[in-house]
Amino acid sequence: MEVGQMQRRLVEFTKSLFMEGFLDGQFLQLQQLQDESNPDFVVEVVSLFFQDSEKLLNDLTSALEQQNVDFKKVDAHVHQLKGSSSSIGAQRVKNACVVFRSFCEEQNLEGCMRCLQQVKQEFYLAKNKFETLFTLEQQILAAGGSIPATEITSF
Amino acid sequence: MGMAAAESRFHVLAVDDNIIDRKLIERLLKTSSYQVTTVDSGSKALEFLGLHEDDRSNSVSPSISTNNHHQELEVNLIITDYCMPGMTGYDLLKKIKESSSLRDIPVVIMSSENVPARISRCLEEGAEEFFLKPVRKSDLNRLRPHVMKAVSKDQKQEKHEEEKQEEKEIKSQKHQEQQQQQHQQQLSPRPSGNSKRKAMEENLSPDRTRPRYSDIAAVV
Numbered sequence: 001m002e003v004g005q006m007q008r009r010l011v012e013f014t015k016s017l018f019m020e021g022f023l024d025g026q027f028l029q030l031q032q033l034q035d036e037s038n039p040d041f042v043v044e045v046v047s048l049f050f051q052d053s054e055k056l057l058n059d060l061t062s063a064l065e066q067q068n069v070d071f072k073k074v075d076a077h078v079h080q081l082k083g084s085s086s087s088i089g090a091q092r093v094k095n096a097c098v099v100f101r102s103f104c105e106e107q108n109l110e111g112c113m114r115c116l117q118q119v120k121q122e123f124y125l126a127k128n129k130f131e132t133l134f135t136l137e138q139q140i141l142a143a144g145g146s147i148p149a150t151e152i153t154s155f
Numbered sequence: 156m157g158m159a160a161a162e163s164r165f166h167v168l169a170v171d172d173n174i175i176d177r178k179l180i181e182r183l184l185k186t187s188s189y190q191v192t193t194v195d196s197g198s199k200a201l202e203f204l205g206l207h208e209d210d211r212s213n214s215v216s217p218s219i220s221t222n223n224h225h226q227e228l229e230v231n232l233i234i235t236d237y238c239m240p241g242m243t244g245y246d247l248l249k250k251i252k253e254s255s256s257l258r259d260i261p262v263v264i265m266s267s268e269n270v271p272a273r274i275s276r277c278l279e280e281g282a283e284e285f286f287l288k289p290v291r292k293s294d295l296n297r298l299r300p301h302v303m304k305a306v307s308k309d310q311k312q313e314k315h316e317e318e319k320q321e322e323k324e325i326k327s328q329k330h331q332e333q334q335q336q337q338h339q340q341q342l343s344p345r346p347s348g349n350s351k352r353k354a355m356e357e358n359l360s361p362d363r364t365r366p367r368y369s370d371i372a373a374v375v
Binding site: 026029030032033035038041044045048049052076079080082083084086087088 | 172173174175176178179182183186238240267288289291292
């Protein structure tokens with residue numbers, strides 16, 4: 001694939017991530033913090049998000065498996081995940097966390113179990129999307145091209 | 156590294172239990188050319204600032220924490236998350252404002268939740284700003300005035316503390332002399348006197364206090 005074609009693909013793909021609500025404006029903020037002095041900032045932070053969130057999801061799963069579920073503890077984990085996803089602009093993960101927290105408040109175990117599945121699903125979906133995005137970027141760079149800037153106008 | 160480099164950049168202590176948010180705020184501050192130290196809890200922040208939690212329970216005099224405060228890298232501003240396990244950002248804010256050595260450091264609170272009661276509680280307790288998370292680049296523009304204000308206030312406070320020290324050292328009679336002299340100084344029509352005095356006091360160390368008084372006494 002030639003560079004121009006890859007660049008167009010990246011632009012289209014990024015646009016679709018915003019259109020489908022996977023990403024919000026916070027991701028653009030993240031991109032703005034990346035410069036020559038810190039060329040891998042976005043990848044670094046998002047990778048950190050993957051690691052940290054997988055740990056949180058494991059903690060959540062075991063917390064909800066307890067005989068007596070400590071909803072405060074569950075809520076604390078969801079709060080963390082909500083904060084992280086919000087900070088990187090993973091909007092759908094964040095939204096799923098918001099619903100999750102309302103069930104924690106109600107101490108609704110069934111609701112919490114459903115939300116955990118929902119959050120997991122959104123998380124792995126987001127992970128796939130980010131990985132595709134970063135792979136596209138790497139391919140462009142490897143072919144000697146530059147990464148086209150994300151258009152900010154509509155978001 | 157020269158001292159000029161350290162002086163040209165203000166130092167911010169960022170406190171957040173979330174590793175991603177720590178990364179983010181660190182980067183945000185660095186792109187606004189602040190020097191940044193990040194810690195993951197309120198107690199670590201206090202430790203960094205040289206204020207230990209058991210300071211008050213033991214009868215350790217507050218001057219000890221004052222001394223610790225003057226570390227190699229002075230903190231010009233503290234930005235802290237509100238919701239943290241153990242010590243919250245609000246608790247941290249209160250501890251800082253209760254400490255004679257730390258209370259002039261401006262504190263900014265960040266929170267992902269927009270709870271008006273929480274915001275007003277923090278502002279009442281002496282927080283300078285309340286940022287809604289995620290913090291954006293544009294929010295950071297609001298930090299500089301607080302840093303600048305604190306830097307000039309700090310200088311004034313140092314003067315104030317030196318004056319207090321003088322009062323302790325120089326007892327009643329000399330104290331009266333001092334008042335008279337200051338009174339005279341205010342009355343004396345020397346335009347350069349004020350700025351000269353200011354420059355002197357800024358560089359003043361406690362052991363230079365006495366010579367200064369004999370100077371003035373000689374003039375009178």
